[in-house]
Amino acid sequence: MRQLWNGKVDIHPAAFVRCANTQDVIHTVQWARSHGLPLSVLGGGNDFAGRALSENGIVIDCSQMRAVVIDPGARTAHVQGGANASDLIDAMQKEGLATTTGYCLTGMAGFTLGGGYGPLIGVYGLAADNLLSAQVVTADGLLRTASAKEHTDLFWGLRGGGGNFGVVVSLEYRLHPLATVLAGLLLYPLDQARAVLRHFNEFITTAPDEVTIQSGFITLPGGMPVLFLAPCYSGPLEEGQRLLSPLRTFGKPLVDQIQPTTYGAFIYTRKDGVPKGRSYFMQTQSIERLHSETIEMLIEHIEQFSSPFSAISLHNFHGAASRVALSETPFALRQDHLMVEIIAGWEPSSPDEEQRHIQWAQSLSHALAPYAFKGGYVNLLDERERDRVPQAFGSNYQRLFNLKRAYDPDDVFHSTIGHVSPMAS
Template sequence: MAGLTLGGGYGPLLGKYGLATDNLLSAQVVTADGQLVTASTTEYPDLFWGLRGGGGNFGVVVSLEYRLYPLTTVLAGLLLYPMDQAKEMLRFYGEFIKTAPDELTIQAGFLQTPEGMTVLFLHPVYCGSLEEGEQALKPLCLFATPLVDQIQLVMYDDLIHMLDAPMPKGRHYFIQTQSLDSLGVETVDALLELAQQFSSPFSAISLHHFHGAASRVAPSETAFALRQDHLLAEIIAAWEPPLAGEDQRHLQWAQSASRTLAPYALKGGYINLLDEREQERVPFAFGSNYERLLQLKRTYDPDDVFHSTIGHITPT
């Protein structure tokens, strides 16, 4: 939770409740000079601002206090489509999410089934009444006939554990990201081509839907600056522990895929998933907040004791 929150924290409820970092109320932090301080809107507010999206650059966070919401069930599940339907379905999805209510967040992307078939997936999550959720999803469900339709009322806790299943411990992972402001014709074509080039049966492309409450926070309110509607394209290279020399092939696939999407993407990236070799993207990720973060770094960690490779802010 700490790492998720410090970098922003995308999730299936962000349309309704915002990012994880938007729901942080306070944090206890051990600073570079060894002090234990509590940061909130009333104590060390400048540090609290930086912790909400600024990454692990200002201290060691030892406890966090969150705003919680009562939620038991959601309408959610996987929809899988064959590749011959993927282009039209993805274009429809790109238009459909522009008017999605806050309660509905829809992840999309490509993966391979256990049988070796590459498919387009949609994963809607609706956190409201069952009747309203069924109405909200109706146009999506009627547009095309999926191979698999698993949408049902589920306990939210069960949903979270279902999302863990495709990423088992022990497997190797390397992730690159690009933030797409829309799904234009060229972007859709690029995604379709990349989906046919996975480096392993476990690799995937995932589009995280950012909108609603998360988009209505002013960019200057927290260190997390990308507050416009967008899709976070997560390029996931995943493979079983390899023979000597196999790692590089998977890393190169993810890096090449990221470069392919870059012309259609916003500058910057999601700092929780930036590679240590992508430091040139950090200032763009923070945008107009970057200079303020540099000043905060000079104040709380002038000797650069804490420097996460995700969003490394170096004082000068």
């Protein structure tokens, strides 16, 4: 049960409480609070920093609470707190519906609470932008429904403010009609990377909402590092073929897998990229766009990959996500940008070897920092990067701090804003 997605995490809780329903969660929160025991919450278990576990504490394990109920007429999904993206995708797909999920099959609750980048972000916004309501067991052991009509302050905080306010036992999402997308991988050798990234950089500045492109670098099974582009187009297929044609004809790709497919099939093709049990360390920076200097930094670090399991991913934030007002949710970076996800991955090894992989990720993050927005994506911040949290929320941080003080004054749940202080005036 201690085995999370990140095999590097080695935390020893005192006990796991495997919850079957909301009442189990309520009882566990009340019992742990009455005995003064630390609490943590396990849902999908994908947080790389291991915040789902607490040393010598009680883990509220919601991983078996994975039910999904679709209302096709209302175009909504009710999702239990332990469900992952595959649970939701499988249910939505049967009804020809979709909403923003990540590129990997992560737990939906934690993914959404931090914001939630994904291939439909341009047309539908962040996962948090599609959250209609949530049921939360707060630190006082009470069940609250947060929505635009009830506990509106808590609802605001849940849409990108992190898992700071309680145990989210269910979430309600807005769904959208979407049967087919035009999507797939383009792979390029490194000697074309500079030219392709410059072309990509220009392409995304005028791309319509329906086109969102993840890009980055991976290593093929034979050990060859390559640049990848992974466009996802969610409009009429004929128009999509025309729009994506410049991407497919620029340069000479090694592989072109772009084709009409279901949204679920596109996501499932990515599921083996970061398997459970491997060791991971992650860093994040968000840049407005690519420049010649940042392109060189990326390529330099690709050529110095510390492991064939490491990767760099650039998430394309634009469209509907950029048009949400800054104050509407805690998520503060509401302008077009590329969120750079730096993933050091390796098989278990000696401490010296582990440090080499960590330093590779940190080196690239530090190199990009002068070109980046302040803060970072909260779902990817390391436990040792708490100083970046206020910067990540910007002008929304003080409101989040006040909300935390109102719903969890004893800091029972501290995945993102725990042990915080107000912004300095």
